[in-house]
Amino acid sequence: MDFFDHQERARRNTVLLTVYFVIAIILIIACVYFAVLGILAFKTDGTEQSISIFGWHPELLGSVVVVVGIIIATGSLFKIWALGGHGETVAIALGGVKVPANTTALEERILLNVVEEMALASGTPVPPVYILENESGINAFAAGTSPQNAVIGITRGAITTLRRDELQGVIAHEFSHILNGDMRLNLRLMGLLNGILLIALIGYFFIRSLNMVSMRGSSRNDDNKGAAGMVAALFLLGSALVVIGYIGVFFANMIKSAVSRQREFLADASAVQFTRNPNGISDALKRIGGWKQHARLTSARASESSHMFFGEGVASFLFATHPPLPVRIKRIEPNFQGIFPKTGPVTHSVSELIDPNSLSMARASFAGGATAGGAAAGRTAIASGARNSVHQAALAGAVQHERQPENAVSHIGEPRPEHLVHAHNLVDELAPILAEDIRDPLGAVAIIYALLLAPKSDPVREKQLETIQIQADPRVTQELIRVLDPVGRLDDEQRLPLACLALPALHQMSPNQVAIFRKTVLALIEADRIWTVFEFAIQRFITKRLVNRLVDTPQSRSDSKSELPFANAFQVVLSALAYVGSNADGPANSFAIGLNQSKLVHKSATILPREKCTLKSLDGALNVLEKANGTKKRGMLEAFSACIAADGKVELCELELLRVIADALGCPMPPILQETLASS
Amino acid sequence: MGIGIGLLVFLGIVVLCLFFLVSLYNNLVALRNRYKNAYAQIDVQLKRRYDLIPNIVETAKAFMSHERDTLEAVINARNTAMSAGQKAAANPGDPSAMQNLSTAEVALAGSMTKFLGLAEAYPELRSNQNMLAVQEELTSTENKVSFARQAFNDAVATYNTACESFPGNVMAGFGKFEKASFFEITAPQEREVVKVKF
Numbered sequence: 001m002d003f004f005d006h007q008e009r010a011r012r013n014t015v016l017l018t019v020y021f022v023i024a025i026i027l028i029i030a031c032v033y034f035a036v037l038g039i040l041a042f043k044t045d046g047t048e049q050s051i052s053i054f055g056w057h058p059e060l061l062g063s064v065v066v067v068v069g070i071i072i073a074t075g076s077l078f079k080i081w082a083l084g085g086h087g088e089t090v091a092i093a094l095g096g097v098k099v100p101a102n103t104t105a106l107e108e109r110i111l112l113n114v115v116e117e118m119a120l121a122s123g124t125p126v127p128p129v130y131i132l133e134n135e136s137g138i139n140a141f142a143a144g145t146s147p148q149n150a151v152i153g154i155t156r157g158a159i160t161t162l163r164r165d166e167l168q169g170v171i172a173h174e175f176s177h178i179l180n181g182d183m184r185l186n187l188r189l190m191g192l193l194n195g196i197l198l199i200a201l202i203g204y205f206f207i208r209s210l211n212m213v214s215m216r217g218s219s220r221n222d223d224n225k226g227a228a229g230m231v232a233a234l235f236l237l238g239s240a241l242v243v244i245g246y247i248g249v250f251f252a253n254m255i256k257s258a259v260s261r262q263r264e265f266l267a268d269a270s271a272v273q274f275t276r277n278p279n280g281i282s283d284a285l286k287r288i289g290g291w292k293q294h295a296r297l298t299s300a301r302a303s304e305s306s307h308m309f310f311g312e313g314v315a316s317f318l319f320a321t322h323p324p325l326p327v328r329i330k331r332i333e334p335n336f337q338g339i340f341p342k343t344g345p346v347t348h349s350v351s352e353l354i355d356p357n358s359l360s361m362a363r364a365s366f367a368g369g370a371t372a373g374g375a376a377a378g379r380t381a382i383a384s385g386a387r388n389s390v391h392q393a394a395l396a397g398a399v400q401h402e403r404q405p406e407n408a409v410s411h412i413g414e415p416r417p418e419h420l421v422h423a424h425n426l427v428d429e430l431a432p433i434l435a436e437d438i439r440d441p442l443g444a445v446a447i448i449y450a451l452l453l454a455p456k457s458d459p460v461r462e463k464q465l466e467t468i469q470i471q472a473d474p475r476v477t478q479e480l481i482r483v484l485d486p487v488g489r490l491d492d493e494q495r496l497p498l499a500c501l502a503l504p505a506l507h508q509m510s511p512n513q514v515a516i517f518r519k520t521v522l523a524l525i526e527a528d529r530i531w532t533v534f535e536f537a538i539q540r541f542i543t544k545r546l547v548n549r550l551v552d553t554p555q556s557r558s559d560s561k562s563e564l565p566f567a568n569a570f571q572v573v574l575s576a577l578a579y580v581g582s583n584a585d586g587p588a589n590s591f592a593i594g595l596n597q598s599k600l601v602h603k604s605a606t607i608l609p610r611e612k613c614t615l616k617s618l619d620g621a622l623n624v625l626e627k628a629n630g631t632k633k634r635g636m637l638e639a640f641s642a643c644i645a646a647d648g649k650v651e652l653c654e655l656e657l658l659r660v661i662a663d664a665l666g667c668p669m670p671p672i673l674q675e676t677l678a679s680s
Numbered sequence: 681m682g683i684g685i686g687l688l689v690f691l692g693i694v695v696l697c698l699f700f701l702v703s704l705y706n707n708l709v710a711l712r713n714r715y716k717n718a719y720a721q722i723d724v725q726l727k728r729r730y731d732l733i734p735n736i737v738e739t740a741k742a743f744m745s746h747e748r749d750t751l752e753a754v755i756n757a758r759n760t761a762m763s764a765g766q767k768a769a770a771n772p773g774d775p776s777a778m779q780n781l782s783t784a785e786v787a788l789a790g791s792m793t794k795f796l797g798l799a800e801a802y803p804e805l806r807s808n809q810n811m812l813a814v815q816e817e818l819t820s821t822e823n824k825v826s827f828a829r830q831a832f833n834d835a836v837a838t839y840n841t842a843c844e845s846f847p848g849n850v851m852a853g854f855g856k857f858e859k860a861s862f863f864e865i866t867a868p869q870e871r872e873v874v875k876v877k878f
Contacts, residue, residue: 067688070692071695089710097717098717100723100724103724104727198695205694440828441721442827443824473827475826475827476827478820479820482816509831510718510830510832513834
């Protein structure tokens with residue numbers, strides 16, 4: 001099973017789920033219909049137009065269908081709309097507080113490091129992290145509808161009780177939910193549940209308001225028998241709705257739980273696969289078992305979102321959204337005895353800031369790589385046990401395997417431990433000033449500007465610096481001077497990951513600041529009238545995500561009228577890939593090879609002229625391709641990787657463009673490991 | 681059936697109103713959260729600055745033995761600002777806490793300006809590597825504080841506008857959403873435009 005199969009399965013689960021819900025809704029409609037019929041029969045008893053319970057009343061059925069349909073649809077859509085698809089909204093509703101990207105608290109720093117590594121390893125910009133400060137149980141969640149707007153949330157309890165490798169297991173589990181498309185499923189589940197709940201709420205509202213009306217009526221001594229009968233009938237209807245609604249919620253909960261349990265097993269398995277460290281996640285699960293609050297959540301909103309969490313947040317026998325802990329542990333650790341050692345808070349040490357696995361990767365430049373004070377001491381303090389040698393052996397094999405970009409497609413959504421180590425080393429080797437600044441909003445802005453500058457000899461650079469002087473804040477300009485040098489010394493390989501690290505800090509900017517940032521970035525990109533892969537990556541990875549999050553700014557939504565047909569969009573992207581990093585006569589050939597690899601588009605398609613592959617057209621084309629289904633996406637990505645491999649050599653910029661495209665399609669691709677790593 | 685349709689329309693309106701109120705409430709909560717989160721970013725950099733100040737004073741001490749009063753004033757101002765900062769972090773946006781922090785920060789900026797102005801008169805100190813490094817670090821941190829402060833003030837402004845304008849003001853009254861205070865520092869040197877040469 002690869003990423004696309006999981007996506008496909010998530011989609012099929014959604015279909016199955018919809019079928020269940022349709023059945024549930026039909027049953028609800030039937031119940032309401034008979035309830036109304038019964039009440040009407042009771043009410044009109046003895047009068048001339050008596051209604052029989054067993055009769056056929058299409059107009060009544062019609063109105064019941066319409067009314068119930070409207071109620072459920074409104075309830076569902078409202079919930080989905082209220083949660084806005086943005087992970088941030090869900091995190092805030094649950095009482096989450098965003099961890100400042102530049103936090104100095106040790107345990108929060110460790111957490112952010114783990115998240116950063118996991119994000120870079122899976123090929124997506126770093127998501128913001130929220131802490132549920134008031135929750136002392138051990139739990140975590142991922143929210144959002146796609147990797148583009150995902151956030152990670154974790155309870156305070158988890159941070160105080162879990163060691164680094166356990167934390168890594170939990171975060172890997174949550175990343176699997178993000179990568180496997182579980183979050184959209186979760187959102188729909190919450191929506192439908194809410195729609196059914198609304199029926200009960202309306203019934204309840206009926207009873208309440210009728211109580212008030214009848215009380216007022218009786219005090220006025222109104223002797224109107226008809227009205228009294230009406231009130232009684234509506235009262236009965238209200239009660240019936242409450243009963244039906246809650247029974248519906250009961251079954252909806254069962255469906256929700258059943259689907260959710262399956263996804264939990266998958267996420268556990270994926271976590272082991274990502275980290276190749278079964279102990280991390282199984283120890284984390286054991287800690288939940290041994291902790292006095294378990295994974296319990298106290299937030300009032302917890303029950304509706306319980307299925308999003310890492311552990312069982314709300315005690316419930318029938319509606320358990322998670323498989324029991326011993327069962328989950330046994331799947332990872334077959335000879336688990338079912339004994340949970342008592343869990344207490346752990347004291348974190350600075351050594352946890354770094355990834356113990358990266359120790360085995362004694363790269364030549366490792367000694368030069370500086371981190372925050374104490375990390376170096378920690379590095380030597382960790383004994384590299386047997387696991388590391390196993391790890392190294394696995395790594396050697398993996399790198400051999402991976403030099404072909406075709407294999408990169410098979411890694412989509414499934415980062416491996418070597419990707420984690422790679423990500424960790426990239427971060428670890430950053431100059432201290434960059435490592436610090438990239439986590440601060442002002443510093444991150446300055447670094448992104450610095451990354452976009454043309455090389456020193458280029459006359460365009462002067463023009464760009466002038467633009468920054470005019471448009472940006474003087475504070476940014478001051479900071480830019482500090483980072484120019486270290487940014488200039490970066491390896492090409494480090495540039496994109498560094499930009500990906502900037503996202504959480506940039507998220508802290510206000511809408512006004514984002515607007516200035518966006519304008520300046522655009523001016524810097526357009527200074528030389530040609531675009532590079534890196535510039536495109538910044539557009540897609542950074543600015544697009546920043547703007548998407550802002551609710552209060554007009555979103556740059558492409559209108560559907562100007563959208564390209566699929567074949568044309570595919571042609572644009574493939575042409576762009578063919579031009580990037582190939583020589584004069586190469587592009588047409590690369591294009592043809594890519595085209596033949598997939599059977600998606602008719603063979604007669606030819607490469608577009610270079611002028612047609614603008615940043616804007618590529619962006620629009622990706623928006624079209626994003627909507628394709630999983631099978632098509634797999635085909636596309638295979639075509640793209642065949643295209644970049646066509647000229648016999650794969651260059652960094654080609655790989656980076658491929659990764660940006662993969663991310664745009666919602667299929668995050670782990671970094672393709674370079675030769676340098678293999679030679680160590 | 682006539683009553684039924686009337687009832688349905690009535691119910692529809694009630695449901696819509698309910699949705700509207702809920703979204704109004706959620707919006708206020710989200711905005712309040714956003715400005716509180718924005719404060720956390722300032723807090724980290726403020727703490728960093730409070731750590732750097734004793735460092736720079738310690739370096740200067742060796743050279744500026746005659747200026748003990750100035751150095752002490754800096755440290756005192758720093759301590760006052762630090763405790764005001766802790767109170768503000770506990771309750772960002774609270775008018776009195778923010779006011780105290782602003783006052784303390786202005787006082788600190790004043791004593792720092794005086795101290796750095798005096799330090800100019802000591803050539804050895806001016807060329808001291810440690811002094812230069814910390815001073816650069818301090819400027820950078822101050823820039824970061826002020827950038828984060830701008831984001832915080834923007835977030836506060838958005839929240840306050842939502843609280844004051846109709847229909848948010850009705851919900852703000854019911855839900856006990858109180859107006860938040862800006863974190864403003866009107867130190868003269870901050871208004872200066874910095875000229876930079878590359």
